Amino acid sequence: MTRLHRADTLLVILGVLLVWQGVFAYAGSTAITAPLATFAYAWGLLAGNFIWPHVGATMLAFAMALAISAVLGVALGVVLGLRRFAGDVAEPLIAAFYTIPKVTLYPVMLLIFGLGLSAKVAFGVIHGTVPVLLFTLTAVKTLPSVYLRTARTMRMPPRDVARHIVLPALVPEIVSGLRVGFALTLLGVIIGEMFASQRGLGFLIINGINSNNVPMTTSVTLIVVVFAVAANGALLALDRQLHHGGRLRT
């Protein structure tokens, strides 16, 4: 990171804190806690034992949802990308699905999956799959045909073409899809926990609201946001490297 980037980052953080302080001044302590008080409370939570089982529950559901989103998104993207016609029919439908507020699907999802882990994971998956799918689909459709012709001049069997040409060519786009899908999957899991669980960070947030525990709600939200922003930053850096150098710099 250059000095300028650091200055920008600092400015953004300062701005966020100012707005936060402003909202606190306007809405008062029945809605939100002030930045400093929240940091202190969050620190207390992280230093104690109470929050960790909930972090663990959220992370387990999140990891499962992200893995399923990745596998499902890549598989569907490759299949639809290779089957031109199916892809042309499916793409606008998927894009439309992407724009529906997923909250409208929650009642149905609850009826299908009930309460607990599977519902949380399902909420994460419906948020996370689509971006991975769309990025993969576009990448397959724009895969340079000269790569495949090169494979034919080397008489490569289809398995080798998939493994040594198609997959590596798709990796940068899959990482882009995962980066967009990452935050959405986390959001899905947290919302799932709010509606359909007795454990996890989403549950702590909604429980805090129900029991008027404003410091708890605000601190847990802060922890989630910091995690999401940090992960997004790391994935963005990876994404940029893959798109510029076409490779992983290690």
Add this chain to the structure above:
Amino acid sequence: MPDAGQGAAHATLSGVVRRYPGNPPVHALGPLDLALRRGEFFSVVGPSGCGKSTLLDVLAGLSAPTEGSASFEGAPLRGQVPDGIGVVFQEDASFPWLTVADNVAFGLRRAGADAAEIARRVAYALDFMGLKDFAHAYPAQLSGGMRQRVCIARTLVLRPRLILLDEPFGALDQQTRLLMGDELLRLWRETDATVLLITHALDEAAMLSDRVGVMSARPGRFIDTVETGWPRERDSRIVSEAAFGAITARLWSCLRGESLKALGREAP
């Protein structure tokens, strides 16, 4: 009509026509015949869109002719690229996720060559193509001309007996093209391979080739074949010879009318 002259031809096209299906179908090529002599350097020139890349696809076995047939070393081609043919495409085909060395080693690894043999051949090809200092670079860090050299090296290490090159120097400036031409001649002499080079540069064709096939506007047919009569040991310095000027002039007089047709005008 180019023919084998002496001995059996290395690769042939006979009565080849290629139409691309569509509405209306595009008649891209032929009917034409071609017989490449073993070990010769044959260039194809023609106006853009006349079917040169289509001809290469058919000769490589990448696409089947609509009519007629193609053969390589006596065996007919059937929708597959036979062992012994190497192709360098018009588009950049270097793999951006692999280093230059891994790109060059790609075909050898797929063919299951052993590691020491791969290392030896790759080192030689990198050196030969002037890429030694870039072995660990990625294609994104190279110029277009260097990426094309990576593709040439990747084909070269497989030791093809027939090398097909589709406008490999299209993106280069004139000076670099002449120098790359020298490298190509060196490669040709060293490998004893038969070379078919597609180019839009008449001087390049005149300087490099034993024979130059001149194609008509689409659908491309051979309208003339020029024997250059160059000695096997030659390089870009022959551009200063009188014969070079005469050959280039003959190519141009053939092509002028066809190029005008390709632009939709009549030759005066």
